[in-house]
Amino acid sequence: xxxxxxxxxxxxxxxxxxxxxxxxxVPLVRPHLRKGIRSRLHLRLAxxxxxxxxxxxxxxxxxxxxxxxxxxxxxxxxVRIFTAAPDDxxxxxxxxxxxxxxxxxxxxxxxxxxxxxxxxxxAGETGLQMAAQNAGFPVRLPAYPPDxxxxxxxxxxxxxxxxxxxxxxxQQPERVRLSLYQIGPGSILVKKMQPEVQEVQVNDQFAxxxxxxxxxxxxxxxxxxxxxxxxxxxVWTDGEITYRLETDLPLEEAVRIAESLE
Amino acid sequence: xxxxxxxxxxRQGDDAAWDALVHQHQEPVFRLAYLLxxxxxxxxxxxxxxxxxxxxALERFDAQRPLRPWLLRIVSNLxxxxxxxxxxxxxxxxxxxxxxxxxYRTYDRPFPNEESATLWQALQRVKPGFREVIYLRYFLxxxxxxxxxxxxxxxxxxxxxxxxxxKELRIVVEAEYAFLRE
Numbered sequence: 001x002x003x004x005x006x007x008x009x010x011x012x013x014x015x016x017x018x019x020x021x022x023x024x025x026v027p028l029v030r031p032h033l034r035k036g037i038r039s040r041l042h043l044r045l046a047x048x049x050x051x052x053x054x055x056x057x058x059x060x061x062x063x064x065x066x067x068x069x070x071x072x073x074x075x076x077x078x079v080r081i082f083t084a085a086p087d088d089x090x091x092x093x094x095x096x097x098x099x100x101x102x103x104x105x106x107x108x109x110x111x112x113x114x115x116x117x118x119x120x121x122x123a124g125e126t127g128l129q130m131a132a133q134n135a136g137f138p139v140r141l142p143a144y145p146p147d148x149x150x151x152x153x154x155x156x157x158x159x160x161x162x163x164x165x166x167x168x169x170x171q172q173p174e175r176v177r178l179s180l181y182q183i184g185p186g187s188i189l190v191k192k193m194q195p196e197v198q199e200v201q202v203n204d205q206f207a208x209x210x211x212x213x214x215x216x217x218x219x220x221x222x223x224x225x226x227x228x229x230x231x232x233x234x235v236w237t238d239g240e241i242t243y244r245l246e247t248d249l250p251l252e253e254a255v256r257i258a259e260s261l262e
Numbered sequence: 263x264x265x266x267x268x269x270x271x272x273r274q275g276d277d278a279a280w281d282a283l284v285h286q287h288q289e290p291v292f293r294l295a296y297l298l299x300x301x302x303x304x305x306x307x308x309x310x311x312x313x314x315x316x317x318x319a320l321e322r323f324d325a326q327r328p329l330r331p332w333l334l335r336i337v338s339n340l341x342x343x344x345x346x347x348x349x350x351x352x353x354x355x356x357x358x359x360x361x362x363x364x365x366y367r368t369y370d371r372p373f374p375n376e377e378s379a380t381l382w383q384a385l386q387r388v389k390p391g392f393r394e395v396i397y398l399r400y401f402l403x404x405x406x407x408x409x410x411x412x413x414x415x416x417x418x419x420x421x422x423x424x425x426x427x428x429k430e431l432r433i434v435v436e437a438e439y440a441f442l443r444e
Binding site: 001003006007009010011012013014016017018019020022023024025026028029030032033141143144146147148149256260262 | 277280281284285288289291292293296302305306309310313314315317318319335336338339340342343344372373374375377378381382385396400401403414428431432435436442
């Protein structure tokens with residue numbers, strides 16, 4: 001059979017394809033449209049509330065006696081975010097603010113700035129199926145952005161246990177596009193030292209958006225890792241699993257990725 | 263009203279405009295989901311999810327571009343993720359099928375003639391990525407430019423991928439489906 005004949009037969013096959021009747025999707029989609037708008041409204045309200053909290057906290061921290069009384073960290077799952085650093089903790093110099101302008105789907109595909117590749121335990125590199133088997137919880141993948149595809153690097157750490165999915169920049173493979181930590185309810189503790197922190201929502205649940213640079217300390221049963229994080233991080237939980245997304249994308253894109261996990 | 267006008271209205275919160283767009287595009291979106299997943303219920307779930315996700319990302323979509331390739335791209339990605347989530351079971355099934363070609367049946371729905379049924383079986387033996395380009399080109403009758411948007415690759419890549427897909431299908435037919443050779 002030559003190619004033309006094959007193409008003809010494929011066209012005939014397509015014409016005879018016994019598709020099931022297309023269901024009417026409109027009434028299935030409609031109830032979720034309002035929810036989506038409400039979610040965005042909640043996000044804006046949360047952002048407003050967070051700003052109020054930040055301003056109030058800033059005013060309170062200006063008073064030395066009050067500063068000592070304020071709770072110094074926020075806990076989300078296994079991630080503990082220290083909003084005030086100990087006196088001897090060096091305060092890193094803050095770079096220029098990242099561009100948080102609205103991006104289009106095509107812009108999302110653009111290479112993102114450098115995130116240092118993981119140094120937690122390179123020996124833990126594995127495959128997706130093996131990581132899921134060892135973790136004991138389902139490893140979830142983002143469905144957004146649509147072109148993201150499978151992670152380029154997958155790490156499994158016994159402590160936590162933790163699965164780390166990393167997507168590299170296709171144009172510059174030495175650059176990390178996204179890193180997604182999925183941490184089980186084990187003995188690991190992730191500490192963030194004095195980042196900029198904003199309360200946000202993922203799937204209508206409390207989440208934290210932190211902004212670098214800040215020191216990240218990961219303490220597990222067998223190791224202690226410290227490194228400087230320069231990008232943004234979104235931290236949220238779903239059940240007993242803590243998720244931590246490192247990216248240089250703006251907040252709204254990060255939330256969209258978080259809410260696309262399947 | 264044009265698609266661009268409906269998109270603008272939908273962005274402004276006009277649900278009726280989005281309903282109209284869903285109605286216009288639901289058939290190709292559902293059909294691609296069905297071709298990729300092989301199950302009407304899964305296809306319906308993915309179709310619904312695709313329209314919800316598209317709606318929530320409308321503010322970022324360029325309304326001057328056609329909506330259908332973008333919707334199909336979302337469907338392709340969602341279907342891919344869904345397949346991966348049950349990948350362990352399907353991988354075992356695929357291994358079984360490789361060893362028992364006659365047992366490889368993803369569809370039980372009847373075709374009107376034996377030739378089509380046999381070609382469909384042969385098509386299921388082709389790699390999923392190649393099958394997808396064949397579905398887009400021949401089943402959804404998309405142009406190479408539209409396919410490039412759906413797949414997120416250059417048109418030249420679409421052309422070469424389609425060529426390789428047809429080549430692989432021909433090899434399968436020649437090797438295993440003598441009935442189709444004539």
